[in-house]
Amino acid sequence: MSSQTISSLLGRGHQNNFKLTEKQKSIMIGSDDSCRKGFICSETYLAPFHCRIFLQKDNVHGWKTLIQEKAMNPQKYVTFVNKNRLKMRETQWLWNGDEVKIGRGDNLENLICFVFQDETEKRKLAKTIEVPEYLKHRFNNCQESIGSGAHSIIYLAYETKLRETRECVCKIVSLTKKVSESCFEKLCQEPKLLESFNHSNIIKVLGYHIGNNPDRLLIWQEKMQCDLEKYFQKRKIICPNEWYNISFQVLDALKYLHDKGIVHRDIKPENIMWTDNTCKVLKLIDFGVAKNYKNETERDNEQVGTHLYIPPEIHRASNAEINDLYKPPVDIWAFGILSFRFLTGQTPFFENEKYDKTALRDKIIKKEISKIPLMERRINERIIELIIEQLLDYDPKSRVTANEVMGILTNLQKLFE
Structure with missing residues (x-):
């Protein structure tokens, strides 16, 4: 029978450590010496x-520890x-x-502390983030998770190319209950799609691997700095000049995609990121649901x-209609x-x-969008018209195209100088 460690309790600030294996499935911790391996001095x-x-x-x-x-x-x-007190x-x-x-209970400041380690989960994680042999000369994944998406977890990684090592990220999708086989197959198309792009405002794929045992997709990408949602939450409101700069970059990327017959389908601040802490250059990321x-x-x-x-139009559509409505608008x-x-x-x-x-869906379908919040911020009338009547045309x-919006913004450039 295997004696491989399944889980362990590691003493924090003291030397008491305990481990459980298939041979030693149970330990009683206490001050009575009959507790054997779980005995702690009285x-x-x-x-x-x-x-x-x-x-x-x-x-x-599999094994769980209680x-x-x-x-x-x-x-x-x-x-x-x-x-939580038991x-x-x-x-x-x-x-x-x-x-x-x-x-x-009368000496809570001096409780004995342990940290629980699920060794099985750690081994699973090591297997999940392991770089396949043929790419080990180029990529190295760290166990440090720095973000997550709807289907993926993002890990810090390093790329070595031409004797130079630089930080990047590895986006990992695994076949799980949350990610079905059909979903996994669709997500495997993302790196192939990104490889066909060449635009300064779209994230670049450095390499990828689709494998089994375990079934997983690894995509190595440029490391970005901060997404627009976090950036917006810090500022609460973006000034018109900064919005203008953001708009030009995002719309130029959308024009490029739409001209190639690609619709992103999940444009939101979390999927637009600054490349570094100067907050000058933006890139679209996460093309997991993009389609031709x-x-x-x-x-x-x-x-x-x-x-x-x-x-x-998507909120109102039946399943039979949705495919034909997922277009650039x-x-x-x-x-x-x-x-x-x-x-x-x-x-x-x-x-x-x-x-x-449900409340949001009803509002989107039924409500006319008010200009008042924009007017209260003293936004230029032409920008208000662009947003309310053209970008948000029901x-x-x-609805206006990315190319047309860029033309409008070019004509309004003097407003932002």
Whole structure:
């Protein structure tokens, strides 16, 4: 039988460490020496049998580790998992990184602390982020997660090319319950699509790998600095001059995509990032749901995107109609919503940003968007007209194009000098 460590409790600030294996599936921690491997000296003020740590087989998760309060005097002795105190005989599932504290209830400042480590999960993570052999000379992935998307986790990575090493990121998508086989196959098209692009405002793919055992997609990309949502949240409102700079870069990227027959389908501030901390150059990222709207073999009858930025024609459409409506006007509407938010500090539909999806959908479909928030910010009348009447035109057939917006902004350049 294997003696490989499945989970462990590592003492924080003291030398007591405990591990569980298939041979040693259970440990009682306490001050009675009959606790054997879980014995802690009685001077630590633990109950004779304080708590039990044990393994349990689970068909879904494999091994899981649980902790059970065993102290017979719950008034005198305590067991905490993070900030949750266990009740008498209560059992709780431990997750990687959980903090366990045990000791006397009248001496909470001197509790004995452990950090729980799920060694199985750590091994799974190591397997997930492992660089395939044929790319190890070029890429190195770190275990440091620096972000996540709807289907992916982003890790810090390094690329070595021409004897120079630079930071990059590795976006990893794994086949899981959350990511079905059909979804995984679609997401595998993203790096192939990005490789065909050459635009200064679209993120570049440095390399990618699609493999199995485990089934995963790894995409190495340029490392960006900060997305526009975080940037906006710090500033609360974007001034017209800065909006002008943002607009030109985003619209130039959209014009490039639309001319190639590609619609992004998830334009939002989180998918637009500054390349560095000077906040001058922006790039579109996350093309996981992008599609070629001219290719009839790529029919997609599911709604995708982020609810706030999805236009009324998509919200109203039946599944049979959706595919034919995912065209460039979808991206233009999303940019209109982004523009309204940035210039006013609020959405066009609610004064604050707390709302449920059903209420939001109803507002998008039914409500005419008011100019008043823009007028109150003293935005130029021509910009208000551009946003309300052209970018946010409820008729997708008459909605302005990226190329037309760039022309309008060029003619208004003097307003921003």
